[in-house]
Amino acid sequence: MHIPDGYLSPSTCAAMYAGAAPFWYVxxxxxxxTFNARMIPLLSLMSxxxxxxxxxxxxxxxxxxxxxxxxxxxxxxxxxxxxxVAISIALLIQALFFxxxxxxxxxxxxxxxxxxxxxxxxxxxxxxxxxxxxxSPRRIAACALGGYxxxxxxxxxxxxxxxxxxxxxxxxxxxxxxxxxxLSVAIPAMLAAHLSLAGVxxxxxxxxxxxxxxxxxxxxxxxxxxxxxxxESILIEAMGWDKLRPxxxxxxxxxxxxxxxxxxxxxxxxxxxxxxxxxxxxxxEIAAASGNVAPPVNVPSGLEKLSTLWTAPMPDYAPxxxxxxxxxxxxxxxxGTGLILGAWLALGGAIRLISNRLQPPxxxxxxxxx
Amino acid sequence: MASLGGMLDHARFCEDSALTQGLLQRLDPRVKLxxxxxxxxxxxSARRLEVTLAVLLLGVGLAACSRISVKVLATRTWAGVLxxxxxxxxxxxxxxxxxxxxxxxxxxxxxxxxxxxLIVRAETAATLAGLLVLTTPWTHVLKGLRTLRVPAVxxxxxxxxxxxxxxxxxxxxxxxxxxxxRMFRALSRPEQRRMAGxxxxxxxxxxxxxxxxxxxxxxxxxxxxxxxxxxxxxxxRRDWIAGAGFAAAAALAFWGGFR
Numbered sequence: 001m002h003i004p005d006g007y008l009s010p011s012t013c014a015a016m017y018a019g020a021a022p023f024w025y026v027x028x029x030x031x032x033x034t035f036n037a038r039m040i041p042l043l044s045l046m047s048x049x050x051x052x053x054x055x056x057x058x059x060x061x062x063x064x065x066x067x068x069x070x071x072x073x074x075x076x077x078x079x080x081x082x083x084x085v086a087i088s089i090a091l092l093i094q095a096l097f098f099x100x101x102x103x104x105x106x107x108x109x110x111x112x113x114x115x116x117x118x119x120x121x122x123x124x125x126x127x128x129x130x131x132x133x134x135x136s137p138r139r140i141a142a143c144a145l146g147g148y149x150x151x152x153x154x155x156x157x158x159x160x161x162x163x164x165x166x167x168x169x170x171x172x173x174x175x176x177x178x179x180x181x182x183l184s185v186a187i188p189a190m191l192a193a194h195l196s197l198a199g200v201x202x203x204x205x206x207x208x209x210x211x212x213x214x215x216x217x218x219x220x221x222x223x224x225x226x227x228x229x230x231x232e233s234i235l236i237e238a239m240g241w242d243k244l245r246p247x248x249x250x251x252x253x254x255x256x257x258x259x260x261x262x263x264x265x266x267x268x269x270x271x272x273x274x275x276x277x278x279x280x281x282x283x284x285e286i287a288a289a290s291g292n293v294a295p296p297v298n299v300p301s302g303l304e305k306l307s308t309l310w311t312a313p314m315p316d317y318a319p320x321x322x323x324x325x326x327x328x329x330x331x332x333x334x335x336g337t338g339l340i341l342g343a344w345l346a347l348g349g350a351i352r353l354i355s356n357r358l359q360p361p362x363x364x365x366x367x368x369x370x
Numbered sequence: 371m372a373s374l375g376g377m378l379d380h381a382r383f384c385e386d387s388a389l390t391q392g393l394l395q396r397l398d399p400r401v402k403l404x405x406x407x408x409x410x411x412x413x414x415s416a417r418r419l420e421v422t423l424a425v426l427l428l429g430v431g432l433a434a435c436s437r438i439s440v441k442v443l444a445t446r447t448w449a450g451v452l453x454x455x456x457x458x459x460x461x462x463x464x465x466x467x468x469x470x471x472x473x474x475x476x477x478x479x480x481x482x483x484x485x486x487x488l489i490v491r492a493e494t495a496a497t498l499a500g501l502l503v504l505t506t507p508w509t510h511v512l513k514g515l516r517t518l519r520v521p522a523v524x525x526x527x528x529x530x531x532x533x534x535x536x537x538x539x540x541x542x543x544x545x546x547x548x549x550x551x552r553m554f555r556a557l558s559r560p561e562q563r564r565m566a567g568x569x570x571x572x573x574x575x576x577x578x579x580x581x582x583x584x585x586x587x588x589x590x591x592x593x594x595x596x597x598x599x600x601x602x603x604x605x606x607r608r609d610w611i612a613g614a615g616f617a618a619a620a621a622l623a624f625w626g627g628f629r
Contacts, residue, residue, distance in 0.1 A: 004451070004454070004455065004492050004495070004496070005410060005413075005414050005491065005492060005495030005496070005499075006413075006414055006455075006488055006491030006492040006494075006495055007488070007492070010411065010414060010415045013414075028521070028524075040523070040526065040527060040530070040585075040588070041530065041580075041581040041582075041584035041585045041588065042578075042581045042585075043527050043531075044527050044530035044531045044534060044581070044584075045531075045534055045577040045578065045580055045581040045584070046577065046581075047527065047531040048531045048532075048534040048535045048537075048538050048577065049538060049573060049574060049577045051531070051535050051538075052535060052538045052539055052542055052573065053570055053573075055377065055539070055542075073574070085524075085527075089524070089527055089528055089531050090531070092528065093528065093531060093532055093535065095499070096499065096502070096503065096511065097381075097384070097503050097508065097532070098377070098380065099447065099450070099451070099496050099499055099500060102414075102492075102495055102499075103407065103410055103495070103499055104410060104411060104414050104495070171417065171483075173468060173469075173479070173480050173483070174467065174468055174480055175466065175468065175479075175480035175481070175483045175484045175487075176462075176466065176484045177417060177484075177487065178488070179488070180459070180462035180466055180481075180484045180485070180488065181461075181462070181465075185465075204563060204567060205566075205567065205570055208567030208568075208570065208571060209567070209570055209571055209574055211571075212567075212568075212570075212571030212574065212575070213571075213574070216571070216575055217575070217578065220578065
C-alpha cells in the first residue's frame with residue numbers, strides 16, 4: 001500500500017498533501033494543547049514500534065504472508081490524532097531511508113494509512129467497544145475489527161488515487177502517464193489483497209496486542225475508553241437475570257401477540273412472489289399500492305429463477321405440522337428468537353475462545369525475552 | 371527474521387557509505403536535500419521519457435562521483451524497485467488499449483510506453499532518494515529537514531524514532547533467535563501466528579517501558595518540553611556551486627519535460 005514515486009501525477013500528490021495538511025495541523029495543535037514532555041518518547045517509541053511491526057510477516061492463507069501496519073493498536077493506545085503523527089513519522093523514515101513509499105507520494109501515503117486508517121480504526125473501536133470495561137473481550141474484537149476496517153479503507157483510498165490517473169493524465173496517443181489501471185481494475189485488485197491478506201494480518205496483530213495489553217498494562221487502554229466501566233462486576237451485574245428480567249418478559253409478550261400480524265390481509269409492498277404476480281386479485285392490490293402502476297405482465301425471468309433457489313422450512317411463518325395459523329405464528333416467533341439467541345451465544349463463545357488463544361499463557365511472553 | 375536482518379544490514383551500509391569521501395558526501399546536507407528533492411520532483415513530473423532517463427543518468431553520474439558503484443545501485447535500489455514496479459506494470463503492456471505492436475498480438479505501443487515510463491520514473495526517484503541516504507548521515511538529514519521548516523519537535527521525534535527502531539529490531543531479532551534455538555521442529559502456521567503475536571506484544575511492552583525510561587532520562591538532563599536542534603552547517607563555495615548546478619539541472623529537466 002506504500003505508493004512509490006511515479007505512480008501518481010504531481011497534481012494528485014499536491015492535492016493529497018493539501019488533503020493531509022489540515023489533519024496534520026489539527027493533530028499537532030491537539031498534541032500541543034494536551035502536550036506533556038512524556039508524549040515525545042511515547043510517540044517516538046510508538047512510531048518505532050509501528051515501523052518494526054510492518055516488518056513482521058504473518059502466515060495467512062495458502063502459504064502466503066502479509067504484514068500489519070499497526071494502525072489499530074496505535075489508534076487505541078494514542079488516540080486518532082497522536083496515532084496520525086506516529087504513523088506519519090514511521091512512513092517518513094520508510095520513504096526517506098528505506099525507499100518504501102515515495103517522497104512525492106508521502107502526502108498520499110499519510111492520508112491513506114495515517115489519517116484515514118487511524119480515524120477509521122478508532123471510530124470502529126469506539127463504536128464496538130462502547131462502555132465495556134477495559135478488560136472486556138469485546139474490546140479485543142473491537143481493536144481487531146478497527147484495524148481490519150482501517151487498513152481496507154486505506155487500501156480503498158489508494159485504489160481510488162491509482163484508478164483516477166489514466167482518465168486524468170494521458171499523452172496524445174492515449175497512453176497513461178502514471179498508474180495505468182482504471183478504477184474498475186484498481187479497486188478490486190487492491191481490495192482483494194487487503195480484504196484477504198493484509199487485513200487479516202492487521203486483525204490478528206490488533207486483537208493479539210490488545211489482549212496482551214489487557215493482561216499486562218490495562219491502564220494504558222483507559223486513555224481511549226472514556227466512560228468505560230472500570231469493574232468487571234458491573235458487566236456481570238448488567239448481564240444478570242434481575243437486570244434483564246423486564247427485557248425477557250417484554251420479549252415473551254411480543255411473541256404471544258405476534259398473531260396480530262394476521263389482521264393485515266394484504267401482502268407487504270415489494271415482497272411479492274411469482275405466484276402473487278400471476279394472481280389477478282393480488283396484481284390489482286399491487287397496482288393500487290404502487291400509485292396505479294401495473295406490475296409487469298409476465299413474471300420477470302430472474303425473479304422466477306431465483307425464487308426457487310431456497311425453500312424455507314416454515315414458509316409464511318406457518319409450520320406445516322400446525323393447523324392453527326395463530327399457533328404457527330407464536331411457534332415461529334419462539335423458534336426464530338431461539339435461533340438468534342443461539343447464534344449470539346455461539347458468537348460469544350467463539351470470541352472468548354479466540355481471545356483465550358490470542359492471550360499467551362502466563363510466563364509464555366518471558367520465553368521470548370530470554 | 372530475514373527482513374529484520376536485511377534492515378540492519380542496509381542501515382549499516384548506508385552509514386558506512388555516508389562517511390566515505392565523495393562528491394555528494396562533501397556537500398552541505400541542505401544543498402543535497404533540496405537539490406535531490408527538486409530532481410525527484412522534475413523526474414516524476416516530466417512527460418517525456420528521455421528527460422526522465424537523462425535525470426536517471428545524472429543520478430548514476432553523481433553516484434559514481436560519490437564512490438557508489440553501479441553494482442551497489444543495482445542490488446540495493448534498482449532490483450527491488452524493478453521487482454515491485456515490474457509486476458505492477460506488466461499487465462499494462464497487455465490491457466492498455468492502442469496500436470498493436472504486431473498484428474494479432476495483444477501488446478500495444480501505448481501499453482509498452484506506459485509500463486516503461488512507470489518503471490523508469492520509479493527507478494529514477496528511488497535512485498535519487500537512495501543517493502541522499504547513501505551520502506548523508508541520518509542526523510544530518512534531520513538537521514537538513516529543519517531548513518524545510520519542519521517543526522523542531524517533529525525533528526526531535528524523528529531522530530528518536532530512528533534511533534529506537536534499531537533497538538526494537540535488535541530486540542525482535544533476539545526474540546526470534548531465542549525461540550528458534552529452543553525448537554526441535556518447524557512450527558505450524560497457527561503456532562507461527564501465535565509466536566508473532568506474542569513477540570509483538572512483548573515488543574510493545576518493551577517500547578512502552580522504554581518510553582517511560584527515556585522520559586525520565588530526558589527529565590534528568592533538564593528537558594522541560596522545549597525541543598532544540600543544533601545548526602552547525604556552513605555553506606562553502608563548493609556548496610553554492612553545487613546548489614546552482616542542481617537548480618540548473620532541475621530547471622533544464624523541467625523545461626525539457628514539458629516541451
